[in-house]
Amino acid sequence: MKVDRTVALAAVGSVSCVVVVVLWAAGDVYAALGDSDPGRLTSLAFGLVRTLANAAATVTVGALAFGAFVVPAPPKRTRLTAHAYAAVRTAATAATVWCCASGAAIVLSAADASGQSFAVALEHLGGLVDAAEEPKAWICSAVAAAVVAVGARATLTWTTSVLWLVPALAGVLAPVIAGHVANGAWHDVATNAMVWHVPAAAVWIGSLVALRTHLRRPGGGTEVVLQRYRRLTGWCLVVVVLSGAVAGAVLTGPSGMHGGYAVLLLLKAFVCAAVLVLRARWRRPLAAELVAVGLALGASAGLTHLVPPAWSRTRPSPQETVLGYELPDPPSLTEIVLGWRFDLVLGLGAVLLAVAYVVAVRTLLRRGDAWPFGRTAAWLLGCAVVLVATSSGVGRYAAGMFSTHMVAHMSLNMLAPVLLVLGGPLTLALRVLPAGPRQWVTALMHCRAARLFTHPAVAAATFVGSFYVLYFSDLFGAAMRFHWAHQLMNLHFLVSGYVFFWLVIGVDRAPRTLPHLARLGLVFSVMPFHAFFGVILMNKQTVIAEYSYRTLGLTWMPDLLTDQRLGGGIAWATGEIPMLVVVLALLRQWAVADRREAVRFDRATDTGHDDRLDAYNAMLAELSGRKN
Known part of the structure; x- marks a missing residue:
């Protein structure tokens, strides 16, 4: 227990250090966008609260996936086993933290978007939420977290625990697809990439936390659980790497691999590479993997605060702002047949x-x-x-x-x-x-x-x-x-x-x-x-x-x-x-x-068997028995 507490503190410390260093060293990132600076304290508070909400959401999604698809279930998939129920309860507890952090993020995101202090944003919260998209996304996230927190705590069946993944995934995606990936040229590609990236990362990181908790319980360290965990998170890691590369390429642009934004992207890439090495050399998850994913979470929080390099080089046109691309010419047969723009969600x-x-x-x-x-x-x-x-x-x-x-x-x-x-x-x-x-x-x-x-x-x-x-x-x-x-x-x-x-x-x-x-x-x-x-x-x-x-x-x-x-x-x-x-x-x-x-019917008649006649005779026999 002491080792796990030390590991948890190291992971939390790595997340907090990365967030604090990035937000403090970044300075005024709002002037480049023509926005007002809400103050260093508001930016720092929003960064830490956002990181807490994302971490809790990640544990919620990962624990639900772990209890549903990693822990062995009863043959008929009816009642949850004790280990699966413990994972679902972990998800319910994390969802409660997620809901509270998202509630605070509503006010802080409104302050961050408007350049106001926390007190002013709280006073004019209704108007600020109506004027910006990210506070609305945090409202959706808070509602989804509340639904999962209440529902998962009362869940006793396998199918219900799987169904709670739907609002959980919607809630964890909402602040991301309404954030900076939804702006500028090619934002359609970046948003589609994040639709793959965020759920895969949540399942990978959250199920790691659920597994370490599971291994401490009596009878938890079974080989079946470890095999299923490695198979599930292995695919998730592949999706995280590929989708992260696509989103990073869009947000940095063709010549944007420099500065703090590029450093954080390289940090995430290094973490993924380190995890792959750890998986290749050791079968059981190590404490170092949990600390590594803590660094990845901190880097992700830092990226949401910095201005993507692609934004500072070109000013998007109205069509690029809304669509992500331009439509300069009317549709022709050539444009319809050859003018492809691959959809990374439904097309893929x-x-x-x-x-x-x-x-x-x-x-x-x-x-x-x-x-x-x-x-x-x-x-x-x-x-x-x-x-x-x-x-x-x-x-x-x-x-x-x-x-x-x-x-x-x-x-x-x-x-x-x-x-x-x-x-x-x-x-x-x-x-x-x-x-x-x-x-x-x-x-x-x-x-x-x-x-x-x-x-x-x-x-x-x-x-x-x-x-x-x-x-x-x-x-x-x-x-x-x-x-x-x-x-x-x-x-x-x-x-x-x-x-x-x-x-x-x-x-x-x-x-x-x-x-x-x-x-x-x-x-x-x-x-x-x-x-x-x-x-x-x-x-x-x-x-x-x-x-x-x-x-x-x-x-x-x-x-x-x-x-x-x-x-x-x-x-x-x-x-x-x-x-x-x-x-x-x-x-x-x-x-x-x-x-x-x-x-x-013809075959049954030829063999002397008629199901309908047999049923009719059985009914007559039953009625005769009742009369006697």
């Missing part, structure tokens, strides 16, 4: 899912099992649609033109999900994965949250209702200003479409199975709403998100209303045609199912 995700699917199919075929070629083709085409809609010229122009945005929207919401659900990925996973991960998939498929979101009424309302809520309110105009909001919209389109079509024509067995007649009725119930949406857009007399589009200053597209009406026509056409294809596919599945049932 589509590529990884396609590769994983092909590897799984090859594993199945090598084992001598069959897998329909049509399912493979459907899945790969669906991944290709996602890649093209987010990373080709369609994805580039979707952020600046409503008509192109509608092409991407309908591709992600209507076309890609239809193809993906026909690929049967869950069935393939259950046939290929080993026992542990297979039980994870099965448990998540049958949990209450899955049954809730796959309820026909919920799935249909989310699938259709989001069209009207997003575009006929101020939500779309507000989302146009932020890259992370674009990504969240695209993810919502894809997931809501996948869940709906999973219920209708999905190959995988859904948590809620519907008869074919109910599926057909579900399709017909949403078709009119798609048609009405397109018609309303074509006849609307005001421009949706007009201010956001005017801000971009696209001189080659002066008539926004005409472009919006074109988008309405695209929504109408690309909404109805895929629905008709879905109806035909559903009718075919219905006919095949009836044919199989008829064949099964």
Whole structure:
């Protein structure tokens, strides 16, 4: 216990020293941006509080991941084991600290952004929060931490502990994607890189803390736990290195590897290299690894305070400020086909899912099992649609033109999900994965949250209702200003479409199975709403998100209303045609199912067995027994 306390103090000391030295030596970093200096004391307090919040958030995410995916769980994934429950309680305690630190960061970030002292910022907190984005992000972080702190403390089941990772990851990402990576040219690439970087770093560092706590308990030092920990954190370390390199390259620029910012980036790179060496020489995690990650956390906190070198060399244009890149020319066939800007979130995700699917199919075929070629083709085409809609010229122009945005929207919401659900990925996973991960998939498929979101009424309302809520309110105009909001919209389109079509024509067995007649009725119930949406857009007399589009200053597209009406026509056409294809596919599945049932009935009759007749006779026998 004494050794662990010494290690913990060394890790905390390394974090604090790096933060204090960086913030004190940096001086006035606000003048370069034309902002007011809130004072050395406010900057130092914000840096330390931000570091505490990030560290607590990291432990929360890592402990939840450790309890769910590292500690051996019961065969049926029902109740948590004692060791998994201890990890979840560690996450709950860390989330409480995270919530308190995020609450303090709300005021300090408002003071830092406005150049005011803490007392003045506290007095005018409402107006300052409304004027800046980072305080809003810390509010989201505090709310997420509070939800996790309360929920994790009351959690006793494995599936619930996994589900708490969703708000935890959202909370740990919020201050990052609203920070300095969300500004300047190429901020779309930097933000996408941090979406990979931050969760991977949180799982790596937080699970290290959870593991050291786990090893002190009786029966905690099992070989299975160490193997799972090394496998999980090894992949996380790879993601941290690659994504950190991309974000660092964007923020430093082609010739920006000098000064304090470059020193901190090199410090993080040195830490990752040192951890790799430690892992190669020793199987068990050492105290030095915990101290090293403390240095990495301190360096990350210092980087958020310093001005990225790329900002001081060029002044971004209005298009670069909003989009991260420029659209100097109107869309042409050449620009759409060749003008790619690779999306590191959805585009890369589509590529990884396609590769994983092909590897799984090859594993199945090598084992001598069959897998329909049509399912493979459907899945790969669906991944290709996602890649093209987010990373080709369609994805580039979707952020600046409503008509192109509608092409991407309908591709992600209507076309890609239809193809993906026909690929049967869950069935393939259950046939290929080993026992542990297979039980994870099965448990998540049958949990209450899955049954809730796959309820026909919920799935249909989310699938259709989001069209009207997003575009006929101020939500779309507000989302146009932020890259992370674009990504969240695209993810919502894809997931809501996948869940709906999973219920209708999905190959995988859904948590809620519907008869074919109910599926057909579900399709017909949403078709009119798609048609009405397109018609309303074509006849609307005001421009949706007009201010956001005017801000971009696209001189080659002066008539926004005409472009919006074109988008309405695209929504109408690309909404109805895929629905008709879905109806035909559903009718075919219905006919095949009836044919199989008829064949099964004929075989049972030929052998002298009739399940329905046996059930009828059993019912008569039961009624006769009751009368006697």
